[in-house]
Amino acid sequence: MRAFGKLTAAVLVAGTAGWVGLTAGEKGITVASLMGMARMQLAVLMGNDAAAMPGVDAPQAEPIGPVIYWRHPDGLPEWSSSLRQTADGRVFLPVLASEDLSLGPAPEPSTEMAMVETGERTILYYRNPMGLPDTSPVPKQDSMGMDYIAVYDGEDNDDGSVTVSPGKLQRSGVRTAEAVLAPLAATWRAPGIVELDERRISVISLRADAFIETVANVTTGSMIREGAPLVTLYSPEIAAALAQFLTDVRSDGRLGEGARQRLENLGVPGEVIDRIATEGQTTVSIPIMAPRSGVVLERMAVEGMMSEAGETLFRIADTSTVWVIAEVPEAALMEIVVGAEVRVSFRGLTDGPIPGRIDTIYPEVDMMTRTC
Template sequence: MSGALRFLMTALVAGGAAWGGLAAGERGVTLASLRDAAVAQVSALTGRGAAAMPAAEPTGPVIYWRHPDGLPEWSATERQTSDGRAFLPVRASEDLSLDPDAATAAPEAGERSILYYRNPMGLPDTSPVPKKDSMGMDYIPVYAGEDSDDGSVTVSPGKLQRTGVRTAEAVLAPLAATLRAPGIVVLDERRVSVISLRADAFIETVADVTTGSTIAEGAPLVTLYSPEIAQAIAQFVTDLRAEGRPIDGARQRLENLGVPDEVIDRIAAEGRASVSIPIMAPRGGVVLERMAVEGMMSEAGETLFRIADTSTVWVIAEVPEAALTDIVPGTEVRISFRGLAGDPMTGRIDTIYPEVDMMTRTGKLRIALPNPDGRLLANMFADVEIMLAGAPVVQVPEGAVIDTGDRQVVILDLGEGRFRPEPVTLGRRGDGMIEIVSGVAAGDRVVSAATFLIDAESNLNAALAALAAPEADQ
């Protein structure tokens, strides 16, 4: 055959293929009909019969049925035309597919032996022959090498790449866990003073202080007159003037009545009695309560003032009962206040209260914080973050754990595309990691991303069900 004739034949074949593609798009012709048309054209040009051309036998399952005349009519089930002719079956090898694995799927299935067919929804139901489930879905074949007694499954590298599967190594390290708890600011109970009298007295004057005022230590609060104190002062002065008479008893009586030492020393130096007795602030701080009123009669023990030193305050945090075992005094905490802007304050747990609330089942922690500028006010809300630390533990990313409701499972990477579900016991969580108490050892690789995609692709649901249910009859 000359070169010109070959060129002419090539052009005619290409034109026929183009015409066939157009007809396929307009009339719904299948790949088989296009191939038959091309064979017929080549046969006409070369003078050879169509029977001499080798034709591939359609393979694969029937995927749909087409109209016998090539009309754009298809059916998912067997049916007939209006004149009683049956639709023609179209097998997998006859249909066009954009899946790059479709061309290799049929020969690969032919090379491997099918062990059984599994339920497409992951139920523990298998069949030795092809079948459909109640929704009409075909059971999925399981080939030799894809199933094992330990519940492992094999996923092809192509599927792993398409699903974006990533793995991570289980590590042995301290878990950087953070426990968040609500807190409230309270006054340091060791820095609160109550001013009261030890004898009945009349309040003569009250200093210009009110609730919320800040006073210094030793500042005058009230002056008073008490008949009992006046009598004790007169006895003290008499003993001073009498030569050779001891004064220790009279001085002790004044101290027992609450007369300040400065007032007693002044009376001893002047040698004369004083009717009005001043009462000074025993500490500096903020006046929390003022009950003293000029001219009032105050009985012994009645509160006149309450003063608190707010240079140091406490934060009381409440944590769940189950978390108390992981907390020890001295644990570092970070505290932020809803009413204050700025960076959180840091401190350490000072005391763990030795009781659990019966209603809330929480325990209380106490953190002492410096408050030199007085910004922290009593009863302010606080958010407390407790930095839990401990011995190294086996931990994996939180995304590696599948929670099935009644148990937790991770997917172990066995290498070479093999995976196995492994039940685990979980511990604490923190900073995106979770402690594995049992089930996984340090150094094991687990699937950390696309775990549920692997579950769908590889039917790990069936493997998970097999862990708790008897193996189905095959």
């Protein structure tokens, strides 16, 4: 065929395809009918017999799958997600999944489609098209007119469970245990700080003016035992009371009771008073002993200083029992009571948690952290 003839044939084919497409859009003609009409038009234009033209019709498979949307019966560009009618009362036509036009690459046939075609699957129930937790044993529509979607045997694996990968489980520290019948107990974890028990702190001070002669070899942080000497001092007032006590003991034992009481009121240790009464000799230097075992929190005594009555020389705390001030959430107040057992863990200790008991619950809640 000459070049002019080929060009003329191409123009005729393009014109025929345009005319056929326009006619199909207006009258809703199927793809198979379009192919037949195109073949006849080409035969007329080219002067050939339509029957001699090569056939292009292919067997059309029955549409399958759920309803995707609804289209205008006349092929107009109008679609709907639910069943509706045209202005003149005609019903929109359903478009099934196999009829939906896709401009991308054809998807691979799924197992579901193959099973539907062979008729091997069984419909279990119908689910809500919007994903709501509503099912039906028979076909139905929702309030918007959308058809419920069939759920086939083998698809019913959406039980609402959440699956977490083993890696995330390990990073999150998730632990599993065998289910057993046991009392239900709640465990609360709370941060805390260690503080001294205020009831186990002692202050060493004098009840009369005195001069400090010697101070024990201790400093802040030193451990000390109960009864260990802390300082020796000289007090004119205490020395006068000791002399009066010794005189009363020598003259009349009954008078010595009053003098002894005065010495005790001045803070003279009882063993010092007994030794003077036994030996019959007074002393100038009076020792002051530690009232309890513990750690020295504060040392204010210095050799040679004069201490006035009431002035603090030492502060000692017994650390055998301490407080742990824990910030417990407000929601736990209904479950914790005074006397309940607790376990305290310290980062610096590797011996395991230390047992304890709840001693006090403060009657206040922090407004910012909502803890008590």
